[in-house]
Amino acid sequence: MDSAPEEHGPGIMGPGRLEAFSDGVIAVIITIMVLELKAPHPLTWPGLVGLAPVMLSYVLSFLVVAVMWVNHHHIVRTLRRVDGRILWMNLHLLFWMSLIPFTTSLVGENHGSSLATCLYGLNLAACSLAFPGLTWEAWRQSKAGQASSRPPKWRGDIAVVLVYLSAAALSFVSVYISYVIYAAVPLLYFVPERQFKAARTA
Amino acid sequence: MDSAPEEHGPGIMGPGRLEAFSDGVIAVIITIMVLELKAPHPLTWPGLVGLAPVMLSYVLSFLVVAVMWVNHHHIVRTLRRVDGRILWMNLHLLFWMSLIPFTTSLVGENHGSSLATCLYGLNLAACSLAFPGLTWEAWRQSKAGQASSRPPKWRGDIAVVLVYLSAAALSFVSVYISYVIYAAVPLLYFVPERQFKAARTA
């Protein structure tokens, strides 16, 4: 806050500002999804049970957005400067993430629909597309990019895009397969974070 | 803002970032609840009086969320690092808090309903479940965790969960008893804060 202009390094803006704005957008995205949950009136047990698909899609999207937020933070915190390319990759990510409340209501209100399930998966795949580029840039800018021979993790990021695309296609076979994959990806994504943490603490 | 990557201690992310994101989510949660207050049209006195249950549930939830925000801040400010466990406990808290606008509209539109009152209480109990773990982690990480023999306050946090669960069950006896308990908990929660403050200032 109230930092002098000189503090910013070269580049369009400091990574901190990019992250603060992205955090604001993601905080709104993850929260306004609840507006799709309409209270049944009058409230009955069947009415509650009928909410299950909407609620499940809410839980899934909350998980997906939360894990994307963690990954985004991980990458941005290692950035040293933000140039036009990073800015556009970040806006690309935020654009597709901002559509998640829409595709979530799409699958919530049309549960069992292959088309809705497919569109939801395509939305997640489009979000994921932003990560390989951001990861690669962060790796290139980091000290590791100069000295270490450790390959950046963008190969895993590309795998995620392919997995989401496959799951989207599989929705025309069985939507249940698709949902299992949609939920499995964010859970698996967390594992490297924990290893990363362990490596750093050690 | 714009902090260099090295500033962050070990762990998945700095406590400041976790807090800033949580603050953003909680700020949206506490504010979008007002969207459930629909202006009666045309505006009449009976129409206004009919808004009372929705308005009361709004006041109660505003109080609950505000006190949870204060408690969350208290705990996170004493954290030194955020590992995967803290991150998941925090996301667990934010998930259940994000449902408060939904359960608030549930009790607002179905006032007097035991089922709605019970679900609201279960929502609050689920939120509260996050606090014992967070408190315990913060205590473990703090200097107090190494030197002091002062027990962490997680026992009180578990009591809160049990009180909310009891109040939820009591809604099938009388919803008024439940609401009195729902409102009493955040008010009582504030007392230790003031003692804590007094202890620190002394």
Place this chain on the structure above:
Amino acid sequence: MDSAPEEHGPGIMGPGRLEAFSDGVIAVIITIMVLELKAPHPLTWPGLVGLAPVMLSYVLSFLVVAVMWVNHHHIVRTLRRVDGRILWMNLHLLFWMSLIPFTTSLVGENHGSSLATCLYGLNLAACSLAFPGLTWEAWRQSKAGQASSRPPKWRGDIAVVLVYLSAAALSFVSVYISYVIYAAVPLLYFVPERQFKAARTA
């Protein structure tokens, strides 16, 4: 961000955190009011003209909330610590401010209604009630509170409450008088700020 726990002075939380959270809440309040502006469909000139009352109430509330935000910032930036009293006064302010989107839609959808105009004024009066206390606390905590004989500006803050209450009562005489007063108060409030600025720069 990521500040060590020791940095915080005594009190429940640092003024910076109180301000960041309040800013988040106020940013959401000032923005979600636009959701009340429904696009007429099909779009016709009479339909647009019919939007005028809703649009005018939006402009007025935007002005009111913006000026309250500036005043809030002015006061909080001079705080040295946040104790329970300040926290509650701040939550009181945020609570009544969070109702502004509701009372704004009330006057927008019931234009010319004395009751709606009165309730809007009572809402603004309730918000204003928070300022004398906050101003007094800030003055008491500041160096000026110890050395200077300059009286704090809480007398002006109390005048604002009384003016809003009078304007609310006058809505049963003429709603136009009320609206002129509602709009005049934030505009007048800005003048002292400029003087304050001039005094500081000098």
Place this chain on the structure above:
Amino acid sequence: MDSAPEEHGPGIMGPGRLEAFSDGVIAVIITIMVLELKAPHPLTWPGLVGLAPVMLSYVLSFLVVAVMWVNHHHIVRTLRRVDGRILWMNLHLLFWMSLIPFTTSLVGENHGSSLATCLYGLNLAACSLAFPGLTWEAWRQSKAGQASSRPPKWRGDIAVVLVYLSAAALSFVSVYISYVIYAAVPLLYFVPERQFKAARTA
């Protein structure tokens, strides 16, 4: 966060606080537009195709708001103090930006309407009006304003206003011409940013 009051320079508030609040408002603006995207129920291909105008207006507004955010950040980061004039220019910008979700739904729900297209353009022109003044102030406050003979870029900012006004007028000839111009402006605006970056890095 938690900065001492003395840290702030002269002026009504620090540029950092102005920027943080503006970021919050812009983050909400860019995100709540998605609430206009209603999931068709039942979901059919024609229903999806019918969403195209709403979706396209969403994409356009996301781009416009994102580029305005970048420009706003660029200007504010070079400010040294915020006086009353800057504060009002900033509120003027935020006010007109806050109407973008409304005019976006206007063109989305009335696609092909010259009136809607014109109002959208007038909204963008009104937003752009804030930039020449902000740019000029930032230039005047910066070191460049004292030493360099480099002219500030407010001339380009005024050109943008005129281009938006022309595009708004052209909507009565062809709405397609207007939309091409609306989309071209933010894309062109990005070019100077990259040059600016290049100049700084060199």
